[in-house]
Amino acid sequence: MNTSTGRSANFIDRLYAFFDSPRRQTLLLVVIVAVMALAPLVMGRYMTTIMTNALLYVVLALGLNIVVGYAGLLDLGYAAFFAVGAYSIGILTVQFDWNFWLAIPPALVAACLAGVIIGGPTLRLRSDYLAIVTLGFGEIVRFGARNLEITGRATGLSNIPEPNFFGYVISSYVDFYYIFLLLAVAAVIASHRLYHSRLGRAWLYVRHDEDAAEAMGINRVRVKLAAYVTGSVFGAFGGIFFAANLGAISPESFSFEQSVLVLMAVILGGMGKIPGVILGAFIIILGPELLRDLGELRLLLFAVVMLLIMLLRPSGIWPERRH
Amino acid sequence: MPALETFLQAIVNGLVLGSFYALIALGYTMIFGVIKLLNFAHGDVYMVGAFVGFGALSLVSGVFGAGWTGLFIAILISMVAVGFLGVIIQRVAYQPMLSAPRLSILITALAVSLVLQNGALSLTDGKYTAFRTDLGFGGFEFGRLFISHQAIVLVATAAVLMIALEFFVSRTMYGRAMRAVSIDKDMCRLLGINVNRVVAITFLIGSALAAAAGTMAGAYYGSIWYFMGFLIGLKAFTAAVIGGIGSITGAMLGGLILGMLESFGTQIPWIGSEWKDVFTFAILILVLVFKPTGLLGKSEVERM
Numbered sequence: 001m002n003t004s005t006g007r008s009a010n011f012i013d014r015l016y017a018f019f020d021s022p023r024r025q026t027l028l029l030v031v032i033v034a035v036m037a038l039a040p041l042v043m044g045r046y047m048t049t050i051m052t053n054a055l056l057y058v059v060l061a062l063g064l065n066i067v068v069g070y071a072g073l074l075d076l077g078y079a080a081f082f083a084v085g086a087y088s089i090g091i092l093t094v095q096f097d098w099n100f101w102l103a104i105p106p107a108l109v110a111a112c113l114a115g116v117i118i119g120g121p122t123l124r125l126r127s128d129y130l131a132i133v134t135l136g137f138g139e140i141v142r143f144g145a146r147n148l149e150i151t152g153r154a155t156g157l158s159n160i161p162e163p164n165f166f167g168y169v170i171s172s173y174v175d176f177y178y179i180f181l182l183l184a185v186a187a188v189i190a191s192h193r194l195y196h197s198r199l200g201r202a203w204l205y206v207r208h209d210e211d212a213a214e215a216m217g218i219n220r221v222r223v224k225l226a227a228y229v230t231g232s233v234f235g236a237f238g239g240i241f242f243a244a245n246l247g248a249i250s251p252e253s254f255s256f257e258q259s260v261l262v263l264m265a266v267i268l269g270g271m272g273k274i275p276g277v278i279l280g281a282f283i284i285i286l287g288p289e290l291l292r293d294l295g296e297l298r299l300l301l302f303a304v305v306m307l308l309i310m311l312l313r314p315s316g317i318w319p320e321r322r323h
Numbered sequence: 324m325p326a327l328e329t330f331l332q333a334i335v336n337g338l339v340l341g342s343f344y345a346l347i348a349l350g351y352t353m354i355f356g357v358i359k360l361l362n363f364a365h366g367d368v369y370m371v372g373a374f375v376g377f378g379a380l381s382l383v384s385g386v387f388g389a390g391w392t393g394l395f396i397a398i399l400i401s402m403v404a405v406g407f408l409g410v411i412i413q414r415v416a417y418q419p420m421l422s423a424p425r426l427s428i429l430i431t432a433l434a435v436s437l438v439l440q441n442g443a444l445s446l447t448d449g450k451y452t453a454f455r456t457d458l459g460f461g462g463f464e465f466g467r468l469f470i471s472h473q474a475i476v477l478v479a480t481a482a483v484l485m486i487a488l489e490f491f492v493s494r495t496m497y498g499r500a501m502r503a504v505s506i507d508k509d510m511c512r513l514l515g516i517n518v519n520r521v522v523a524i525t526f527l528i529g530s531a532l533a534a535a536a537g538t539m540a541g542a543y544y545g546s547i548w549y550f551m552g553f554l555i556g557l558k559a560f561t562a563a564v565i566g567g568i569g570s571i572t573g574a575m576l577g578g579l580i581l582g583m584l585e586s587f588g589t590q591i592p593w594i595g596s597e598w599k600d601v602f603t604f605a606i607l608i609l610v611l612v613f614k615p616t617g618l619l620g621k622s623e624v625e626r627m
Contacts (some may be wrong), residue, residue, distance in 0.1 A: 067605070068426070074426060074429070119613040121608065121611075124612065124615065125611060125612075125615055129564070129611050129615050131361070131429075131608070132361075132560065132561075132564060132607065132611065133608050133611050133612075135557070136561075136604035136605075136607045136608045137604075137608070139557070139600065139601075139604050140601050140604050140605065140608075143600050143601045143604075144601065147598060147601075155513055204450070256553075256557075260433055263430070263433075264430060264433065264434075267426055267427065267430045268430070271426065278342070297445055299437070299441040299444070300438060300441035300442055300444075300445055302437075303434050303437035303438040303441055304438055306430075306434045307416060307431060307434040307438065308434065310420070310430055310431045310434060311420065311429055311431070312414070312418060314423030314424060314426075314427040314428075315424055315427065
């Protein structure tokens with residue numbers, strides 16, 4: 001048994017190595033996007049909706065990947081950014097009758113502010129304490145949403161208007177599938193550019209050795225804050241279109257579980273590695289769906305499978321190789 | 324004097340709440356102290372403890388009744404069974420991960436939490452289970468101040484367990500080994516300490532304490548369900564952090580402080596019970612920002 005698992009791991013490793021070259025990766029990505037773009041033609045409504053959800057998770061997971069995978073800051077309250085985006089849009093369009101597109105910039109500003117607010121105090125902290133502060137912030141945002149008048153308390157906000165794009169009302173499930181596909185592709189490109197940017201390298205140094213990075217002239221505070229703010233913008237974009245898609249939001253959509261699921265997508269797939277994170281997002285969303293026939297047991301089985309994946313590949317399915 | 328009674332009632336409620344938090348926080352703190360793992364599944368171990376206690380009570384109630392004796396035996400059974408469950412979790416899920424990246428083991432802990440939660444969900448259909456005892460709703464009344472029998476026994480049991488733990492850690496051989504392992508695992512291994520066994524004992528005790536808290540919570544609140552461990556687990560963790568994670572006295576102190584703060588927090592007019600949980604997390608963040616090592620914690624530099 002030992003030898004057979006060893007050989008299969010080897011095979012998997014070789015497969016990864018094959019796709020590690022940038023050109024093959026780009027080609028693969030183009031093929032995948034083309035397939036995804038044509039997919040709604042054959043997929044039914046149910047499958048398309050699930051894929052839309054998976055694409056939303058790709059955006060969220062790539063955003064969290066910047067915070068956790070690139071900068072090495074464990075964030076257990078990522079759903080807070082997602083919530084800030086969704087609620088900003090909800091409040092501005094429902095309570096103040098703003099136009100959807102005009103409401104996007106303030107929503108992004110709000111998310112950046114949230115990033116600075118969460119990032120500010122956490123910069124002093126390291127690892128586990130940091131995780132817990134972000135968790136606390138996430139819960140505060142959710143409890144706040146549940147108890148404030150402007151966020152509609154526990155019932156949340158409904159009747160969020162469907163976005164109107166130069167006269168075309170974006171409303172059908174296929175429309176939203178394409179919007180999220182667009183967002184996901186944009187998130188992949190942005191992630192890739194950031195990874196190879198000066199800031200991306202600064203994140204890498206800070207993650208590996210904060211003190212050494214600082215000694216080399218990297219402004220630790222600014223770099224970490226940049227990670228939070230960038231991550232929050234990704235999350236807010238997800239939240240904005242999530243709210244527009246569903247037309248209604250409630251505090252329970254932004255629970256700790258949501259943060260955990262996104263984090264799982266990142267870590268399961270392989271922190272810091274874009275294809276890994278995308279894979280993780282799809283596993284997190286499609287896994288429980290594929291097991292739907294099992295009824296109540298599906299989440300249990302899913303959790304067991306996840307445990308096994310972590311035990312067999314502790315660094316994720318498709319881990320980062322740059323050291 | 325109603326104001327005084329309100330004040331005393333808040334203290335009583337705070338003590339009860341604090342005892343729960345403290346018992347669970349102890350498990351968090353011990354496990355963190357020994358293997359530097361935030362065991363996110365700990366709140367769910369507490370939940371499993373409540374269900375095992377419930378099952379044990381219905382088993383033994385035929386012989387011992389569902390009164391104090393029955394409940395006491397149920398707590399013991401639950402502590403033993405769930406203690407071993409803790410050891411199994413550690414062996415299966417955490418032991419192989421000790422050399423893996425820090426984040427991976429954290430995710431494993433979250434996965435274990437999901438397994439326990441969804442296991443309980445499948446077994447109970449997600450319904451609230453009534454936890455019936457024959458203890459009734461009696462208690463002592465002083466004007467408008469009410470102290471139930473359950474509250475007294477609960478706080479007393481918690482105190483006894485904590486004193487026993489303190490004795491175990493400071494006086495016995497394994498307690499000493501536990502403290503040594505928490506300082507330097509490799510050195511302990513070189514000196515011939517069976518580190519794996521010490522870690523297993525830590526999980527045994529931590530989980531048993533959570534199981535005791537869970538069973539008592541069932542008897543106190545009268546109902547249990549599969550999701551009861553989540554929020555209380557977070558709060559117990561908060562308690563452990565306030566006291567200084569890794570410190571056993573700190574966990575007890577943190578639990579009591581958090582219980583009192585919450586109990587008094589709900590008395591403040593403009594906070595009210597709706598904002599109770601926000602209050603908890605706000606305190607957590609303030610403590611971490613101004614004193615990241617907690618009240619009794621030692622300063623240490625820890626990396627991911």
